[in-house]
Structures are given as structure tokens and as C-alpha cells.
Amino acid sequence: MPTNTDRSTATVGEPGGGRPSPLLEAHALTRAFGGGATAVQALRDVDLTVEEGELVAIMGPSGSGKSTLLHILGALDRPDAGSVSIDGRRYDDLADRELTRLRGEVFGFVFQFFNLLPTLSAAENVLLPALVNGERPARYATRVDSLLGRVGLGDRAAHLPTELSGGEQQRVAIARALLRRPRLVLADEPTGNLDSKAGGTVMRLLRAVVDEGQTVVMVTHDPGAAALADRVVFLRDGQIVGEVEGGDTARVIDAFGEVEASAPAGAERTST
Amino acid sequence: MTAPAHPEGVRLHSFAGLGGRSLRARPLRSGLTAAGIVLGVGMAFGVLVLVATIHSSFEGLFNAIYGNTSVVVTGKSSIGEVPQRTLVQVRRVEGVKAASGQVMGLFRVVGTEGEAQTGSSSTLFVAGSNLRGPNTSGATVVEGTKPRGPHQIELEEGWARSHGLSPGDTIRLATPTGEATLRVSGVFRFETALDLGGYGTAAAPLGSVRRMTGKATGWDEISVIAASGVSDQELSRRIRAAVGPGVEVATPAAKGEEVNDAMSSLDIVLYFFSGMAIFVSVFLILNSFNMTVLQRIRELGTLRALGASRGRIAVSVLGEALILAIPGCALGLALGIGLAELLAAAMRSFFGLPIASLDVTAGAIVGSVAIGLLATAAGALYPSLRAGRIAPVRALTGAVGNERRPGWRRALLGVVLFLPGMAIGGLFWFSNASGTTTAAIVGVGSTLTMFVGMVLLAPFLVMPLIDLLSWPVRTLMPSEGRLATDSLRMNPLRTSATAAALVVTLSVVVVNATMSASFLGSISAQLDAHFARDLTVQPVGYSSYGPPVSAIDPSLQSQIAALPAVGTVTPERIVYMRKLPGSTEPGLLEAVDPRRWPLVDKTEYEGASTARAMAGLGGGGAVVGKGFADATGLAVGDTVTLRGAGGVVRAPIVATTDTFEANGNLVMVSLATMRRAYGIASDSTLAITAVSPARRVALGRQVSALLARRYPGFEAVSNAEVKKQYEDAVNQQFSFFDAIVGIAVIVGLLGIINTLSMAVIERTREIGVLRALGGSRWRIRRTMLTESLLISLAGSLVGIAIGLLVGIVWIISVRESTLVGLSLEIPTSMLIAIAALGVLIGALAAILPARRAANLDPLKALTYE
Ligand SMILES: Nc1ncnc2c1ncn2[C@@H]1O[C@H](COP(=O)(O)OP(=O)(O)O)[C@@H](O)[C@H]1O
């Protein structure tokens, strides 16, 4: 079923018999900012596993460490302690050079504020990860067209970001994240800056991409968006405090309300 | 399936293309940065071309006039006359095929009104020699004939044409012995082209030139042609052995070298100013790219998050800079040509140098472009590395906490660079040790180091001043004042980097102004104290550093002495020497009549009373300036040895004098001593007193009438006019430098525009809020203007303060070392003008950014990310 694993399946070990090992494994992640009296413990002892082909949503109150977790998963930042590995290979302790390679080849990123380059057309923005990694545009000639078609912007290739709506810009950003067939796409509040209609379109697009085999981890505030995920993980004060299955908006809202209402930092984990 | 070479909507070919896009997206910033490169390259190229032109001018001159000459024999350092007998001695030397003695005259063309015309193109160098003798220059007659009689002259083709003269025409010349009218017999052409930047050359029969110059015996120069088989060097050696010790024997090539060496101090000044312009342009590029990087932090973070390596980001920012360098260098070359033309014109008129038309070499082009590229790379290097270090998370968080404060390390480094830079730089510019190349490199290097120190120290001086100035501004205009001052104070590094451009440039102007005011003030005071004459007769266009002028024939002195209102008339003979006797420094050798000099000059000497000093001069002694005494270590009682073509004279030092003439590099002897050593028998100026104070007006009238009637080449000037001429000469020297500094000021202006437009971009949202809340365009403009004026005022004040500090320290050190009488003069009105200039720069710089801010669409500004 997966269509995008051509480059890495060989390295995925299959210990423990028929069950494949998870795509991504984070273990005991800890991350603090600052020092002394003003130190903030953004993540404490976080474990997370993501299976291939899953759409995982991370929810939690503001400041709970969602972005910090996503940055570490996406090799944008390193944990103070703990490990994180993709396809069984650890990357929490790699040097910048290797992290750079991972960012370009293994991960795709979608940002809340789209982060399209204002001077580049939609198609050029989609092509950017290839350019950034020193590849020739010609190799991606059909890929860019088909991705733009896939996100419903086939006729907007030459448009600049300023000529696109927010939702359209975010769709361009999704196409960009997919360009080099990453193992994992990470999205930090991809609908956070969009109205509900455009947000819905973007979420359905992400869902469809996952259904075609892509693995996605996203942070969201919107229970409706989270309900489209396979799994919703709740974070609070830097800790995983719960997890529900996606699919049902009411269930997600209930679980989120529980997390919001639960005991302050350091409380024992609520389990589902 | 044939895949298109490019996906639809994609016009980028590679990552490198991104740089061009981002430059085009910020046309103002890109334009300003490129302008910085243009100015840096322009200065570098202009100076390289000018220096090459100066040197090739002299090369061309020597190649032309010594076309057939193997060896040139002159007085030591080309000073004074070679005795008549030397020609006989030279002719006897084995290997000499022919030798021709020459007497030179420098005459001015007399206009139709009977007045000598000034300017280099009215100045004619006339060589007198036996025209039937050997042709040492290799010139050929192209029209007419050689002069046949005493009243004929032959002109160089180019000069004759530009003056509309052809054979058969007459030409009126002001000569030392009076006006002469000559007939043009013919026109000649040198073997190689000669371009003296306007000066003319001519040939006339020996006797005729002797009569016009009053030089009855001796030779200014003997040109020798070698017999075949004898090398020039060998012949020089043989002739040197045959003639006296005060005679200089050199090949034309060696003479050319010597002149080139003499020009090297001028080269250093020029190189320094181009170094300074390059320094400022590196600084501008650095500033500008630092800001771009700050501004694009989210964009660069995004690229990092998409997998761009540090190196790739750094190279791409550096690449952007180099893309700008291409048009920057091209325009810079064009600007450089213009600058070189201007500077060459200035040197022709200020210093009277025979500068030919510009000599643009491939080396100068390649060198300047290389300098431009290096300067760009140097300026963009730090911002590029910084861009590479941007963390990928910045894609999400954008810039955080860029309010870095300058630390104590910076202050310390600033002081460590500034103080020694100032001390060593000052020694170099105003001491007697400025001769050697090593000294020049150290001196110029430490001056630039001083500027780096200034830049590092700028935040510690500028920020407190801005805080201080903010206060009244915020009280007067609460909302605009707040916006403007907050932005300045939130980014101390950016604010002070902007102000630093002004600090550096204005401080140079202030140092220049302080030094020139002090020198001028001291010279005027000295003239007032020493001048006891009523009138001075001097060649038209005379100035101590100015173009060469004719000497005065002694017959003029006796004619003036015969006028009824004249009490005393006594000559002063002054020779500029590239090396004073016993010294390695250039200076003036001055000769006076010891019996009459005290009547026109009341200088007090040290080491002896005036009477004893003059008696000492009369007895063959010398009075020396303090500068000379310091440089050589000689004192009263020691001996100065004058070695001229006429003979060797040992002159005991009888007194010293504290003078500003030639920075105290002065040796004064009697007319007889100078004549004995150097054969010089004509006067530079004549000092005259009236029989009684009541006859001063009559004196002026009588002398002027005599000059107008017979000697159009000379003029009578009052003491006030002499003082004015000194002032003009000093001012001209310093203003020549100021003109070059002006270019640096322009670069400073660009720097401020750059920062301000950056501030607009950074505060787009804030401005949007202001506009949405009903803030008028005028209010926005006023905010920007306030910000700009605050920066420029603070920068100007700090620049003036530092400039004064440097100027005062330098003057004190000059006073301590050589010029004891130098007094410090603060050019107050000039300082006010400089402060006003700084504020004007601020106002000008605000125009573009203010317009941009005011024209922002409030809606767009609000959603600006
Ligand atoms: N670079 C940083 N420096 C200091 N503190 C930070 C930094 N990034 C995040 N934090 C802190 O860590 C905590 C978690 O932040 P974040 O992961 O952004 O939360 P969320 O995305 O869930 O809102 C917050 O308290 C935040 O203030």
C-alpha cells in the first residue's frame, strides 16, 4: 500500500516477527530553555511512536511544548536528553551537517505562517527543497506540475504568494513539503492562520495525502482538525497526558476538555 | 515522454538564482549597497589612474626631451648652475661623442593688455643652446626653420597649435630681464609624444636665452651623447670621475626615477584617501548585509528547515553581494575616470604639475575590480557567516531578542585600536619621519586602525548622546518622538553602526579643519611678527608650494633701488631641495644679504643675537630651522656642508630659528655662500621698505609702475596680500584633501539611508497601526525625519568631538617634536558648519525612507509578515 517508501524500506528492520518497527520513535525526550530562575522545562520525559502511514495530531494548551516537540521530531532542534530515531536510526545526537541532510531528505515541513518565499512563484516555492539541496530543476519538471495539480492549484504555478489566498499558500506549502517524498511531514498548526473554510480544505488535503501513504504529524488547536487524525496525543506542561483515537470530533473535544481541566504540572498521566 | 526542461512557472535554474530575486525585491537597499561599491571602486580606480598618469607624465617628459641624450649633467639635485668649465671637462672624457650646454628659462606669455598671463598653459620652458650643435633631444623641425637670429624662437608643435601660433607669428614673453618680443621661426616635434598638461617647451639660441634670463655664465644642464660602444652607465661613471663633487651625473632614466621617488609622498596621500573610501564602503556593505540578514531571518530559517546547509546559505548571501559588485565595479570604473580627471585638473592648477592626459592601464582596471570584489566579499563575509548560523527554528519563531548590547570586550578592543592608531598615525602625518615606504605603510595602516577603533567605540558614545537628545524630543513630540527614539534605542548596534559612518567621515573633516586652522593661524602670526618690509616683489603666480615660476634678474633690484621712495631693497633667494644638505628630508635653502636682511625682517634667532647671526652668515655660516636641527641632530657650532656644482662650502651653524616655512626644514646662508656652492645668482623675491612710513603709498605706486612698464612677469604685493597668498596655499592644500574626503561623506549618507529604510521595513506593522488609528502621512514622515536627525546629530557631535581630540593630540605632538611655535586654533565656525552638514545629511537621508513609510497601505502594513 505505501507508495512513498521506495527509498527507505530497505533500512527498516523488522525485529519481533511480522510486525514492522515504527517509523518514528521518541524516547524520554527532555528539553529546557534558559537557565537559573527563568528556566522553562518545555518537555519532560516524552515518549512518542509514529507508525508509517499514520496521521498523528498533537494537541495541548498554549505553551505546553507542542512546537518544541515538533521541532525535535523534525530535526530542527535537539533534545537535552532522550533519543529520537526514524527508521530505526537515531538522529538526536547528529552533527549539524547530518541534521541538514535529514531535513532535506527525510522530513517535510508545513508552517503556520506558510513561509513561502515572497519573491518566488508558486511552482518555484514548491521546487525550493530541490534547489536548496543542490538539485537541478529539470529532474522535477513533472513532479512540480503534478503536486500543484494534486493540491488543486495546477493553474496557479506562475503566481506569486501575494497573489494567492492564505489557504492557497498553505496548499503550496504542503506541495513543497511533499516534493522530495519525505518519510515524515511535520505541520505546526497548519490551519492556525486560516479561516475555517480554508482550514477545512487544507485538513482534507492532509488527510488525503496520508491516505495515499504519507506519514504526517501535526500540531493543532482545532478539535475538528484533530478529529481527522488517526490518533490524537495530548500534551500538557511538557508531558504526554493522554491519547485518543481520531475520527470523532466529540470524542476529541471531550478528551481535550479533560486535559484542560486536569491537575496542574506533575500530575500523573491520564490514560485512555 | 519528453519532460520540459523546466516545470511550468519556474524560471529559477538553481539555488544561486535566489540571490538575484532577493536583490530585485529590495531595489533601494540593493541600489545603496551597489552605490557603496561604486564609490569604493571609483576612488581606488581614480587614484590608481592618477598615480599612473603622474608617473607616466614624467616618463613621457624625460623620454621626449632626452630623446638622443645618454647622460645628463646638472648641479646636485638639479639645483643651481654648473660652471662653464664643466662642459670643457665633459667634452674631454673618452666616450663622449658630443656634449651640449643648456640654459633654461621659464617665461610667461604676455597678453594683449601687456599683462603676464597665469596658469600652466601660459608658461613656456625655453631651452637655450648652440643650435648648430648636437641635437640632444632628437626633436625635428616640422614647419619653418630653426631660429636664425637673437629674436627668434622655435615652439613645440602641440603647444604652438593650441595657442594658434605658426612660423612668422610673434610672441610676447615676460622674462626675468623684462618683456621680450620674439618671432616664431619654426615648429618642432619630439620623437615621442609630449604632454605636459598645458606647459609649453621651446628652443632659442644660447645667447638669446642668456640675455633674457640674465644668466651670463654657467649651465643649467649639459646633455651628453655617447660614442657608439659606450654604455650610458659606463659613460656616467667616467664623467662623474672627471667633474667636481657637487655635479650630478645621471642617465635620463635615473632622473626619471628620481622624480618618481619625489612624487611618492603624494602617492601615499592619494592611496590613503582611496584606502579610506574603500574602508567606508566595506563598512557600508557590512551594515547593509547585516540588516538584510536580520530582516530575512525567517526566510533564511525556512531555507535551513528545508535542508539548506550552513555553507549553502552563507555562499548564497555572499553571492548576492558579488552580484551587486558586478554593476558596482562597472559604474565605479566610470566614476574613477571622472575623479581622476578632476584630480588631475586640480593638481595641474594647485601644484602646477605637468600632468598629461589620463593613462588608463589594464593593471589599474584589474586592480580596482579586484579591490571592489575583495571589499565586497570582506564586507559581506560576516553577515554571510551569520546567515549560515541562523537556526532552522527561526523559520517558525522569526527573530528573537536582537537587542544585543555592545559588550566591554568591544569597548576594550576599540580603545586598544584607537589610541595607538592615533598616536602612530599622527607621528606619520606630521613628523619628519614620513619619508620611507615602510613608514608610509605603518602610518596609513595605523590611521585606518584608528578608524576601526572609532567604529568599535561609536556605540558607547553615540547611545548615551541619543538618550540625552531623546528626552527633549519626546517631550516636544510625544508620539512621533517616542516612535523615533524607541526604534533607535532598541537597536543600539544598528543605530551606532549608522552613526559610525558619519563619525568617521566627519572626524576626518574636523581633523583637517583643525590642522589647517592651526597652521594658518600660526603662519599668519609669524608673518605679522617677522615682516618688517613694506612691499614684496615676486613673480606672477608665486606661491611657496605652487607651480614653478621664473627667477628675478638682479638688474631689477638696482632699478628698484633707484626709485625715490625706496629705502631698502634686498633679495631673498629660495631653492627647494629634495634633500637638504646633511639631511634626508626635503626643505628650503634660503639665501639673504646679511647686511640688509635685518632691515626687512625682525626674526629673533636662538643661540645668537640678530647682529651676531647676520655677522655669522656674512662670514660664511648658516642659520638652520628647528625642524632641520631636530632631523639631523646638528646644533650651533656644528657644520653644514653644502655641495654644489660650484664647489663645497662648509658652513658653521651660527644660530637656529623657529619657523613654519617647510615645517622648519630650512637652511639659511648668505647670497655669497649660495652663489659659491650652487652658482645661483638670481633672486626669488625682493623685500622692499619705504624711505619713511609716509612714503609707503608712493613706494607701491612707483614699483608697480616700473614693473608694469618693463617687467610684466613680476608683481608688487603688500604684506596683507602675501599673508593671503600663504593662506590660500595652505587652504588649497587642505581643501584638496577635503574634496577627497567628500566622497567618504557621500558613502556615509548612503549608510544612513540604508539603515533608515531598514527601520521602515522593520516597523511596517507599527506604521500600519499608526495609520489605521488615523495617523497622517505627515506624522509618519515626521517620525522618520526625527529618527534620522537624531542619528545624524549624534553622529556629527561624536565625529566632531573625536576629530577635535585627534586634531589636538596631533597638534600637540607636532609642537612637541618640531614646530615649537605652533598654536592650537579651533575653527569654531567651521565646526558649526560641519555639524550643520551632518544634520543636512540626516535630513537628506530621511527623504526616501520617509516617503516609503508614508506611502505604506495601512491594510497591507497590518497584515505584513
Ligand atoms: N527558544 C525558546 N526560548 C525560551 N523559551 C522557549 C523557547 N521556545 C519555547 N520556549 C518555552 O517553552 C515552552 C513551550 O513552548 P512551545 O513548545 O512553543 O509551546 P506550544 O507550541 O505548545 O505553544 C513555553 O513556555 C515557551 O515559552
Ligand SMILES: [Mg+2]
Ligand atoms: Mg506552538
